[in-house]
Amino acid sequence: MIRYTVEDQIATIAFNMENAPMNVLNEESIKAFDEAIDKAISDTNVKGIIVTSDKKEFVAGADLNMLLKNASLEQSYAMISYLHKVFRKYESCKKPVVAAINGTALGGGYELCLACHYRIALNDTKIQIGLPEVLIGLFPGGGGTQRLPRMIGIEKALPLLLEGKKLNPERALKEGLINELAESKEELLQKAKNWILANPRALQPWDEIDKKGNVVGMQNYKVPGGNVQSPKGVQTFIAGTALLQGKTQGNYPAPQAIMECVYEGLQVSIDDGLMIEAKHFARISQTPEAKNMIRTLFFAMNEANKGAARPKDIPTADVKKVGILGAGMMGAGIAYVSAIAGIEVVLKDTSVENAEKGKDYSRNLLKKEIERGRYSQAQAEEILARIHTTAEAKDMQGCDLVIEAVFENRELKNQVTQETEIFLNEKAIFASNTSTLPITGLAEASKRPENFIGLHFFSPVDKMMLVEIIMGKKTSPYALAVSIDYVKKIKKTPIVVNDSRGFYTSRVFGTYTAESITMLSEGISPALIEAAGKAAGMPVGGLDVSDAVALDLMYKIYLQTEKDTGIKVTDTPDGRVVKKFVEELGRVGKKAKKGFYEYPEDEPKRLWSGLKDIFPPAPIQPDIEELKKRILYRQVIETVKCFEENVVTTLRDADVGSILAWGFPPYTGGALSFIDYVGVENFVKEADRLANTYGERFRPTARLREIAQSGKSFREFYQ
Ligand code: NAI
Numbered sequence: 001m002i003r004y005t006v007e008d009q010i011a012t013i014a015f016n017m018e019n020a021p022m023n024v025l026n027e028e029s030i031k032a033f034d035e036a037i038d039k040a041i042s043d044t045n046v047k048g049i050i051v052t053s054d055k056k057e058f059v060a061g062a063d064l065n066m067l068l069k070n071a072s073l074e075q076s077y078a079m080i081s082y083l084h085k086v087f088r089k090y091e092s093c094k095k096p097v098v099a100a101i102n103g104t105a106l107g108g109g110y111e112l113c114l115a116c117h118y119r120i121a122l123n124d125t126k127i128q129i130g131l132p133e134v135l136i137g138l139f140p141g142g143g144g145t146q147r148l149p150r151m152i153g154i155e156k157a158l159p160l161l162l163e164g165k166k167l168n169p170e171r172a173l174k175e176g177l178i179n180e181l182a183e184s185k186e187e188l189l190q191k192a193k194n195w196i197l198a199n200p201r202a203l204q205p206w207d208e209i210d211k212k213g214n215v216v217g218m219q220n221y222k223v224p225g226g227n228v229q230s231p232k233g234v235q236t237f238i239a240g241t242a243l244l245q246g247k248t249q250g251n252y253p254a255p256q257a258i259m260e261c262v263y264e265g266l267q268v269s270i271d272d273g274l275m276i277e278a279k280h281f282a283r284i285s286q287t288p289e290a291k292n293m294i295r296t297l298f299f300a301m302n303e304a305n306k307g308a309a310r311p312k313d314i315p316t317a318d319v320k321k322v323g324i325l326g327a328g329m330m331g332a333g334i335a336y337v338s339a340i341a342g343i344e345v346v347l348k349d350t351s352v353e354n355a356e357k358g359k360d361y362s363r364n365l366l367k368k369e370i371e372r373g374r375y376s377q378a379q380a381e382e383i384l385a386r387i388h389t390t391a392e393a394k395d396m397q398g399c400d401l402v403i404e405a406v407f408e409n410r411e412l413k414n415q416v417t418q419e420t421e422i423f424l425n426e427k428a429i430f431a432s433n434t435s436t437l438p439i440t441g442l443a444e445a446s447k448r449p450e451n452f453i454g455l456h457f458f459s460p461v462d463k464m465m466l467v468e469i470i471m472g473k474k475t476s477p478y479a480l481a482v483s484i485d486y487v488k489k490i491k492k493t494p495i496v497v498n499d500s501r502g503f504y505t506s507r508v509f510g511t512y513t514a515e516s517i518t519m520l521s522e523g524i525s526p527a528l529i530e531a532a533g534k535a536a537g538m539p540v541g542g543l544d545v546s547d548a549v550a551l552d553l554m555y556k557i558y559l560q561t562e563k564d565t566g567i568k569v570t571d572t573p574d575g576r577v578v579k580k581f582v583e584e585l586g587r588v589g590k591k592a593k594k595g596f597y598e599y600p601e602d603e604p605k606r607l608w609s610g611l612k613d614i615f616p617p618a619p620i621q622p623d624i625e626e627l628k629k630r631i632l633y634r635q636v637i638e639t640v641k642c643f644e645e646n647v648v649t650t651l652r653d654a655d656v657g658s659i660l661a662w663g664f665p666p667y668t669g670g671a672l673s674f675i676d677y678v679g680v681e682n683f684v685k686e687a688d689r690l691a692n693t694y695g696e697r698f699r700p701t702a703r704l705r706e707i708a709q710s711g712k713s714f715r716e717f718y719q
Helices: 029-043 064-069 073-091 108-114 144-151 152-165 169-174 185-197 214-222 233-248 253-265 270-285 288-305 328-342 352-372 375-384 410-421 439-445 478-488 503-521 528-534 544-550 551-565 573-584 625-646 653-664 673-678 682-694 702-710 716-717
Strands: 004-005 009-015 048-053 097-101 118-122 180-182 321-325 344-348 387-390 402-403 431-433 452-456 465-471 493-500
Touching: 004 029, 009 029, 029 073, 048 185, 064 073, 064 288, 064 431, 073 108, 073 270, 097 108, 097 185, 097 551, 118 185, 144 152, 144 253, 144 493, 144 682, 152 253, 169 180, 180 185, 253 270, 253 288, 270 653, 288 493, 288 673, 321 328, 321 410, 321 544, 328 344, 328 352, 328 375, 344 352, 352 375, 352 387, 375 387, 387 478, 402 410, 402 478, 410 431, 410 439, 431 478, 439 452, 452 478, 465 478, 478 493, 478 673, 493 653, 503 528, 503 544, 503 551, 503 573, 503 625, 503 653, 528 544, 528 625, 544 551, 551 573, 625 673, 625 682, 625 702, 673 682, 673 716, 682 702, 702 716
Parallel strands: 009 048, 048 097, 097 118, 118 180, 321 344, 321 402, 344 387, 402 431, 431 452, 465 493
Antiparallel strands: 004 009, 452 465
8 A cells, every 4th residue: 555665764655556556545545644654753763754656656636436435524524634634744744755756646646745845746748737626526625725825826826726737747847836857766766865865944834933923924825916815815806706607607616615715724824724625625525516527527437438338248459550531620630639549540531632631730739739848859750650641542451440531421421431441351440420420321331331330529639538439220349349449549538329310419419509599589689598508507608609510510410300300300490590591691600700690800709790680689588597497408308318219328428428528517417417416306397397388399208207206316217
């Protein structure tokens, strides 16, 4: 668990958790660490302490299982208070303690370093340092909200605490999170040793007391305009809180608690500040929002990342060479993420010039990465050398996987499938990145439909973490296994769905835009519609995102659906609006610089002034809460249908996919968790009310009624 050694009067305490993939802070490791600290403090032969790790990472954070286990408010408070006690013990033990950060130090792992008197990190761009707790609905409860602002100032600390940014060691040095860099592990330990041998003052600035008994640095806890207590300081906090409220729309309790901790905690001593932090931490860890985010964004996402949906009996495939057909926006992005994962890429377009244009995308991104210090020039060149451009199908020979990303045209897709397959070996997988065409139909062009699968990436490929894997009727478990192995290799999150119109993600996302456009047709103010989307927690307003997707693309999908299913989708309220905008007004969205918004040259975009003439505002505007409900319930009902129809087959994939694909609000835990968030019974009642008022699209399914009557939660019913 912990290696404790003493050499040259220096104690080394190294985390080394044997039965865990990485070092984390849990009950056992904290206790073992505490005992080692006691030993070092009481040993009069020991002059100073180095804290480090024998594993690849330093300490990756707190064990979230521990948080879930310590479920009550009291347990949570007791757990965090114990951690504070341990940290406080070595921080005030008068022997110098130095953190030798040999690997990633996040959350509790970095808070442990903050309580050390000095921090040295290995200069490796893969190492991450920071306090990302807020990203899973929590906040740094191991002293992070107290020590970081005291150390680097409130102004610099708040964005790090509120955005959960992870920094590489060089950036961490610049921001003041660490004191020094080392170029090798040996140098790291040597520097740590030298620092102790130089007899430094083992006193934290927040423990330095002047003759009057005041903390010496207290007056330095400044915000723009003064210190925390000055009128200007207070004003700054009020303004900051308002800004935060605008960003989080009051949906996320953790960032608010961080602000309160910093504000309250920096007016008192460190010990009192830590007590304030513990109190807030215990409260936040009890919130449904934190529990939702931990469950979906941590546990469920990790499960998906590990390949939970992968058939177990098929040996792992090492995808070494990937062919990409079409070097447009998507193909170029897929080439980039594959090449940086160490995969050889054959990038094909209609001419080598076009394929090279696709490769330029990687050249440009890598240039930026070199500037950011993520890659060296040599590494970037190595990555680029993996992308081979071509216009010849025969160059796909030897690929383990081919991903088709040509125009969204069935005939073209069929043609490239057939001309490529001739050159593929028996085991190679052929995947389509189609966004709308059912996979089973596309697989009909293939001689080996069992090796044909859908790999739906999202744009921009390098930033979007999700890949939706679509099983055609004949797709084999082998093709699924290889696809998941590939998605894991490029470090994205896979979800697996069955073939259906719009698959899972586009189908549900389409209800968000459709409901927003329907509201427009009812005379609801467009500004109110957009505000409701954001207040519900969607990242972008429904009209704004419709413009970004492009109305002509939406119209094309409506027409295709109509053709394939006979359902008159162009004759629905939203269908009629989209048709009018495309056919009559020629306002197809952002790419044409005119849609629901207008896009003046040198000014920010704004809602199109002509909207009020086409959709005269209703004399009485609805309450924003009602619009938020319509926006969220419509998506959730569609997700439930996807789940009941077996399009998406696990709660995990439904929740994770909803958040990562189209930004369903994370505080809810995802589109199915939402039902338990509001309670199944409430959900059914509200959905019925919405259906009676606005139409059958909101009507809950028979199964939902059954669950509501069973008294179980949605999750319990299915598990
Ligand atoms: P794009 O228009 O940017 O690129 C398509 C590329 O295919 C062009 O470079 C074109 O020259 C090339 N191409 C055409 N015929 C070819 C052939 N016979 N052999 C090789 N290359 C050929 O299109 P984009 O946006 O990259 O989309 C590609 C596919 O990905 C489409 O099926 C689209 O529906 C799908 N998709 C698009 C998303 C998006 O956000 N744009 C998201 C997810 C999927």
